[in-house]
Amino acid sequence: MCKIFCLDIGGSFIKLGVSGADGLAETASISSPSDYDTFLDRLATLLLSEGIGPQDRLGISIAGSIDAENGSVHAAQLPFLASVNLAADLEAAIGTRMGAALKESIRVENDADCFALAEATFGAGRSYENVFAIILGTGVGGAQVYRGDLVRGFGGSAGEWGHGPFIQKQDPSAPGFVPQFACACGQKGCINTVGGARGLEAMHAASGNPLSESKTIIDGWAGGDAACTATVSSYVSLLSDALAITLNITGAQIVPVGGGLSNALILLSAIDSEVQRKVLLPRPTPLVVKGQTGHNGGLWGIYAQLMKEMSAIERNQPRGLRRQSPVASNSGRRRC
Numbered sequence: 001m002c003k004i005f006c007l008d009i010g011g012s013f014i015k016l017g018v019s020g021a022d023g024l025a026e027t028a029s030i031s032s033p034s035d036y037d038t039f040l041d042r043l044a045t046l047l048l049s050e051g052i053g054p055q056d057r058l059g060i061s062i063a064g065s066i067d068a069e070n071g072s073v074h075a076a077q078l079p080f081l082a083s084v085n086l087a088a089d090l091e092a093a094i095g096t097r098m099g100a101a102l103k104e105s106i107r108v109e110n111d112a113d114c115f116a117l118a119e120a121t122f123g124a125g126r127s128y129e130n131v132f133a134i135i136l137g138t139g140v141g142g143a144q145v146y147r148g149d150l151v152r153g154f155g156g157s158a159g160e161w162g163h164g165p166f167i168q169k170q171d172p173s174a175p176g177f178v179p180q181f182a183c184a185c186g187q188k189g190c191i192n193t194v195g196g197a198r199g200l201e202a203m204h205a206a207s208g209n210p211l212s213e214s215k216t217i218i219d220g221w222a223g224g225d226a227a228c229t230a231t232v233s234s235y236v237s238l239l240s241d242a243l244a245i246t247l248n249i250t251g252a253q254i255v256p257v258g259g260g261l262s263n264a265l266i267l268l269s270a271i272d273s274e275v276q277r278k279v280l281l282p283r284p285t286p287l288v289v290k291g292q293t294g295h296n297g298g299l300w301g302i303y304a305q306l307m308k309e310m311s312a313i314e315r316n317q318p319r320g321l322r323r324q325s326p327v328a329s330n331s332g333r334r335r336c
């Protein structure tokens, strides 16, 4: 019986999950190395120590954008991945140590895409066919899953609602002034520059307030502080404008939210109310809700993707070659 091995690679930590009778279990967590050779060595050693074999599948969720042309990964906290092909190099490192090549290629997916897959398969979106999941973390991310499939679009860019010149130039002396902050994508005024925790803090400071952490600003707003209320009101207004347009385009039925700001339920509730007021067709139930897969969204998302691929392979095999009693359900159980 083959297993599914899932890695969630972040800037600070790498988590490993391995499939079993009850779905996916997190089996190990290591710190992220700072150079590529050590990175490959630690991953290959970890996977072999957990028993990976040639027949098993391996998937990776990673915080960064993946170049479809050459397999390189642009991850701010792991800059050494920008000039290499992670999947090919890791396959070679595992193959050398194992003495045999993995039968199937390693699948690498962006962490926001994995979060959306996890929520659509196992989390808050599991009862819906059209899910648009967003991350309100350091910045903003997003991805759409329609009938179980990730919507990828041109170059894998679908779902990137956080980028594009959205915030217009404003008079700095006007009430509620929001600057057109420069974004890492090269544009100015992206929702990504204000929608995450750092953006909320930057908006607060731009209004002449002392530098404060996002939690302090949200707590101040909940407690009735005037300056915090002004900042959060602008934040909710901008974010809901962009999200309402996104939902009109995608037709998504639910928006599971991940990232650090998703823990502020009062903030999600305020965003939900504004979005419901702005979308063309208000939904009968809350739209913007906290995700249910939490910190393991990356692991569960890549697991969902690999389960789906394996089910498709199984379906396309001639009848006589299909294995007996495959199990693939929302419980996360899969036999192969």
Ligand SMILES: [Zn+2]
Pocket (backbone or CB within 6 Å): 162, 163, 164, 183, 184, 185, 186, 187, 190, 192
């Ligand atoms: Zn941008």
